Amino acid sequence: xxxxxxxxxxxxxxxxxxxxxxxxxxxxxxxxxxxxxxxxxxxxxxxxxxxxxxxxxxxxxxxxxxxxxxxxxxxxxxxxxxxxxxxxxxxxxxxxxxxxxxxxxxxxxxxxxxxxxxxxxxxxxxxxxxxxxxxxxxxxxxxxxxxxxxxxxxxxxxxxxxxxxxxxxxxxxxxxxxxxxxxxxxxxxxxxxxxxxxxxxxxxxxxxxxxxxxxxxxxxxxxxxxxx
Amino acid sequence: xxxxxxxxxxxxxxxxxxxxxxxxxxxxxxxxxxxxxxxxxxxxxxxxxxxxxxxxxxxxxxxxxxxxxxxxxxxxxxxxxxxxxxxxxxxxxxxxxxxxxxxxxxxxxxxxxxxxxxxxxxxxxxxxxxxxxxxxxxxxxxxxxxxxxxxxxxxxxxxxxxxxxxxxxxxxxxxxxxxxxxxxxxxxxxxxxxxxxxxxxxxxxxxxxxxxxxxxxxxxxxxxxxxxxxxxxxxxxxxxxxxxxxxxxxxxxxxxxxxxxxxxxxxxxxxxxxxxxxxxxxxxxxxxxxxxxxxxxxxxxxxxxxxxxxxxxxxxxxxxxxxxxxxxxxxxxxxxxxxxxxxxxxxxxxxxxxxxxxxxxxxxxxxxxxxxxxxxxxxxxxxx
Ligand SMILES: Nc1ncnc2c1ncn2[C@@H]1O[C@H](COP(=O)(O)OP(=O)(O)OP(=O)(O)O)[C@@H](O)[C@H]1O
Ligand SMILES: [Mg+2]
Numbered sequence: 001x002x003x004x005x006x007x008x009x010x011x012x013x014x015x016x017x018x019x020x021x022x023x024x025x026x027x028x029x030x031x032x033x034x035x036x037x038x039x040x041x042x043x044x045x046x047x048x049x050x051x052x053x054x055x056x057x058x059x060x061x062x063x064x065x066x067x068x069x070x071x072x073x074x075x076x077x078x079x080x081x082x083x084x085x086x087x088x089x090x091x092x093x094x095x096x097x098x099x100x101x102x103x104x105x106x107x108x109x110x111x112x113x114x115x116x117x118x119x120x121x122x123x124x125x126x127x128x129x130x131x132x133x134x135x136x137x138x139x140x141x142x143x144x145x146x147x148x149x150x151x152x153x154x155x156x157x158x159x160x161x162x163x164x165x166x167x168x169x170x171x172x173x174x175x176x177x178x179x180x181x182x183x184x185x186x187x188x189x190x191x192x193x194x195x196x197x198x199x200x201x202x203x204x205x206x207x208x209x210x211x212x213x214x215x216x217x218x219x220x221x222x223x224x225x226x227x228x
Numbered sequence: 229x230x231x232x233x234x235x236x237x238x239x240x241x242x243x244x245x246x247x248x249x250x251x252x253x254x255x256x257x258x259x260x261x262x263x264x265x266x267x268x269x270x271x272x273x274x275x276x277x278x279x280x281x282x283x284x285x286x287x288x289x290x291x292x293x294x295x296x297x298x299x300x301x302x303x304x305x306x307x308x309x310x311x312x313x314x315x316x317x318x319x320x321x322x323x324x325x326x327x328x329x330x331x332x333x334x335x336x337x338x339x340x341x342x343x344x345x346x347x348x349x350x351x352x353x354x355x356x357x358x359x360x361x362x363x364x365x366x367x368x369x370x371x372x373x374x375x376x377x378x379x380x381x382x383x384x385x386x387x388x389x390x391x392x393x394x395x396x397x398x399x400x401x402x403x404x405x406x407x408x409x410x411x412x413x414x415x416x417x418x419x420x421x422x423x424x425x426x427x428x429x430x431x432x433x434x435x436x437x438x439x440x441x442x443x444x445x446x447x448x449x450x451x452x453x454x455x456x457x458x459x460x461x462x463x464x465x466x467x468x469x470x471x472x473x474x475x476x477x478x479x480x481x482x483x484x485x486x487x488x489x490x491x492x493x494x495x496x497x498x499x500x501x502x503x504x505x506x507x508x509x510x511x512x513x514x515x516x517x518x519x520x521x522x523x524x525x526x527x528x529x530x531x532x533x534x535x536x537x538x539x540x541x542x543x544x545x546x547x548x549x550x551x552x553x554x555x556x557x558x559x560x561x562x563x564x565x566x567x568x569x570x571x572x573x574x575x576x577x578x579x580x581x582x583x584x585x586x587x588x589x590x591x592x593x594x595x596x597x598x599x600x601x602x603x604x605x606x607x608x609x610x611x612x
Contacts, residue, residue, distance in 0.1 A: 054525060055606040075529055081605075082527025093522045093609070097245060109234050110527040154526065 001162065001193050002028040002051060007060035009046055009216075020046040021057065022216035028195065030161070033188035035204035036197045038213030038225075044197045045166055047213065051195060052085050052164045053077045064162075082110050086155025088165035092147045094139040100126060100150045101135040107158035125157035126150070129183060145176025152183060162193045169203060181206060231532065232539075239540035242512075243547065253508040254548030256501025257588070261552025261581045264494035266559055268487050268577035273570070275483035279476060281411040286351055287473040288316075288446050290438040290453055296466030300432040303343065303421060305460055309438060312452050314445040319346040320436040322421060324428045328382060328400075330393040335381035339372075339395060339417045341424020347373075349439045352413060357389040357404030364420040371423075373404035377414035396427040438469075446471060491577065495584065501548065502588035509541050509596035520600055521608030534601040541593020542586060549585030553578055 009021035020043045028034050038044050049055035050062060053069060062069040065084055072080065086107075087093070094103045104122040113121070126132055129149040139147050148168055155163050165184065169177035185206050188194050196207060204210050211218050212225035219225035243250045294301060306320040322341035327334055340346075344362045347354075357373065364371050372393075379388045388402045400419065408414055425431050440449035450471055457467045513520070520533055556578070560571045 049606050052525070054609070055604070075531075078524070078527055078529040081525060087525050093518075093525070095519055095522060097242070106523070107526040109231070110523075110529070110532060112230060114230065158526065 001030040001032070001065060002026070002195075003061075003063045004051070005061045007047075007050060007057045007062065009043075009050065009055075009057050019043075019216045021050065024060070024216065024218045026211060026218055028193060030193055031188075031191050032209065033194045033207045034196070035207035035210045036195060036213060037199060037201070037204045037210055039199060042213040043216040044199075044213050046216075047218075048164050048166050048195065048197055052087055053080050078110075082107060082158065084160050084162055086158055086160040086163045088148070088151050088155055088163065088168045090167040090170040092139070092144075092151050092171070094147055094150055094154075096139050099136045099138055100131060100142065100153075103139070103150055104154045104157045107154060111158065121157050121159075122153070125153040128156060129153045143176065144172050145179055148172060148176070148180050149183065152180070152187075156187075161191070162195070163187065164195050164197075166197045167199070168196070169198070169200070177203075231535065235532075235536045235539045236543070238536060239543040242540060243543055249508065250544060250547075253504050253544055254501075254551065256504040257498065257545050257548030257585060258501075258552040258555065260494060260498030260501045261549050261585065262556045262559065263497055264491055264581040264584075265553065265556035265573065265578050267490040267494055269556070269560060269571055269574040271483060271487040271490055272574045272577075273572060275480070275487075277410070277569075278479060278483075281409070282472060282476055282479065286439070287471075287476070288440040288443045288449075289349070289351075289472045290440065290446070290450055291470045291472070292436045292438060292453060292457065292467065293470070294434040294457075294461070294467045296461065296463065299434075299461055299466060301434070301460060302431055303433055306433065306436040306438075309453060309456055312449070314441050314448045314452065316439045316441045317345050317349045318436060318438050319343055319349040320421070320433045321346055322424045322428065322430075322433050323435065324396070324424055326396050326427075328378060328393050328395045328417060330382040330391070333382045333384075335378060335415075337378055337395070337415060337417050338412075339419055339424060339427075341421040341428075342418050343421050346418070346437070349437045350413075352409075352418075353407040355386070355405040355407045357402070359404055360418055360420050365422045368422045368426060369420060370398050370400045371403045371420065372400040373406060373418040374402055375406045375414040375416045376408040378417055379405060398427060446473070491580075494581075498581070498584055498588060502545070502592040505541055505544050505588065506592035506596060508544070509537060509593055510599070512540070513537065513596045513600040516600075517603065517608050517611045520603055521605055521611070524603075524605035524608060530601040534597045537597035537600050538590065538593045541597065542589035545585045545589035545592075546582070549582045553582065 004024060004026045007021050007024040011018040011020055024047060036044050036047060050057050064080065067080065101122050104125050105118045108118040108121060123135065126135055129152050131146060131149055131153065134142060134146060142150065169180050172180065181203055184194060184196065198204050211220065212222055214225050214228045303320045306318050309315050309318045320343060324339045324341065326337060326339050328337050342360055343365065344360060347359050355376065360371065360373055374388065376386060379386050382393055383391060386405060388405055391402050392399050406413060438449060438453050440446045450469055454469050457469065458464055461467055523533065557573055560573055564570055
């Protein structure tokens with residue numbers, strides 16, 4: 001499903017050089033649930049941005065669902081983000097001026113669905129995350145956990161098969177965090193490909209596989225990672 | 229198309245969400261559109277009222293004016309022109325500025341000394357009473373035909389036949405009342421030419437109307453009149469012969485230049501309004517960078533973002549234009565009531581102003597919109 005080979009991403013700030021991704025290779029199969037673990041600043045978000053086509057790597061190849069990302073135009077990248085990838089961010093990233101329902105509808109607008117279909121699918125997605133009774137609430141009128149569930153509903157509504165979640169529980173108390181993790185765990189059983197970024201080991205253990213990140217490099221086991 | 233309506237809905241919503249800011253942004257456009265419409269409408273209405281006053285006198289009318297004060301032509305010099313077939317009539321006249329009084333009322337007037345043919349030639353009609361006739365000239369009677377404005381000022385009534393008033397130390401009896409024309413004849417007093425010569429203490433006549441026999445013969449009549457005047461004065465710089473239709477054309481030229489100039493000045497204020505819109509759109513793009521990032525992350529294309537901000541700029545400018553149009557209509561209506569003068573809204577100017585608003589929306593919205601659409605998703609998301 002996702003195949004990253006020898007990805008490099010380097011940031012230059014002043015005379016400092018940061019290797020945010022350093023020869024990162026990763027292969028994720030369809031319906032796999034992978035956790036990406038690593039300390040702060042190790043390059044997890046950078047990796048997710050590359051996987052989500054929000055950012056392009058400096059070098060290396062990335063093939064998503066058979067499509068070579070390096071060959072894509074800006075318009076094609078938009079289409080991939082629209083149809084293949086659902087994002088769940090640590091900061092929720094909902095639009096404050098819109099109701100929960102409208103937020104969930106948003107990706108469907110860019111997929112050019114009719115208004116009726118949009119509302120139908122958005123309601124279904126909100127029901128799925130247990131927010132069927134909060135559709136008209138603005139994000140500011142919802143708790144953090146509820147906002148994150150709206151964000152998950154938004155990812156589900158778009159019918160994307162890949163869900164990229166960057167520390168979805170990072171801004172939540174442990175109870176709401178657990179609720180969100182149960183939801184994600186449930187999705188992993190419904191043929192979604194899930195990449196979950198976290199630095200919480202308990203959370204990571206829910207995944208089928210854990211990838212460890214240290215200074216932009218990826219490792220399959222904790223021993224290898226800690227050897228660095 | 230769905231995309232377009234969604235952007236439109238969104239734009240209207242964000243315009244309404246920031247009512248005060250939107251209004252202030254639109255203010256430039258509102259004022260610009262108002263000045264275009266009001267100024268052009270005023271200019272047009274004034275032109276058409278002046279033109280209709282002139283053309284009511286007829287396009288076959290010539291006016292002769294002697295500018296050399298040393299020349300002393302008398303009425304017969306002008307009346308000589310009646311010998312030509314292409315000239316239907318000649319009316320020499322003498323204008324005396326004076327003050328008319330009746331009881332405690334008084335008003336400044338133009339007293340016009342006329343011959344019996346004057347009213348026919350100048351195209352004036354009587355509301356009541358009789359005209360000035362030849363015997364009035366022979367006897368130098370102190371009779372007068374007055375305009376409705378004078379009647380109102382002196383007697384506060386149109387029932388004036390037989391009433392008297394004093395002017396230049398003489399008592400005049402009113403024998404007729406002119407029909408209202410809305411032009412300066414309403415404030416005139418017509419008296420026998422001989423009487424006017426007596427009260428002004430001068431026999432020299434410097435002005436005359438000449439009416440051509442038909443509209444086709446105006447040019448010939450004008451040539452004959454000019455020839456005659458040259459004979460009389462021996463100096464082609466000491467008189468002028470105007471043709472009313474020429475006057476009309478000159479008038480039209482002046483007025484259309486004037487409306488164009490006013491329109492141009494107003495267009496500059498529209499331009500300033502457009503820059504205001506660009507400014508606000510740039511602020512809006514900066515404020516909503518995160519929103520742009522989110523939209524891009526969930527699948528918005530560059531063109532979607534471009535369209536969203538472009539439509540928002542257009543909504544602002546068109547809404548401003550419509551508000552300006554409404555206020556102009558209201559303003560002209562109030563002006564009509566207060567100034568008692570009908571000013572019709574000039575629709576061509578209104579349409580041009582509104583089209584201009586669309587152009588401004590697109591022109592000044594495109595830079596901020598392009599700026600917004602070019603942000604990469606990650607740039608937009610990471611900025612706070
Ligand atoms: N836009 C940028 N410009 C410069 N350096 C950056 C930029 N984005 C990330 N970095 C650097 O790249 C490295 C990896 O950052 P990244 O955000 O991927 O870390 P992370 O693993 O997600 O950390 P955290 O757990 O704190 O979110 C960091 O050292 C960071 O300073
Ligand atoms: Mg991060």
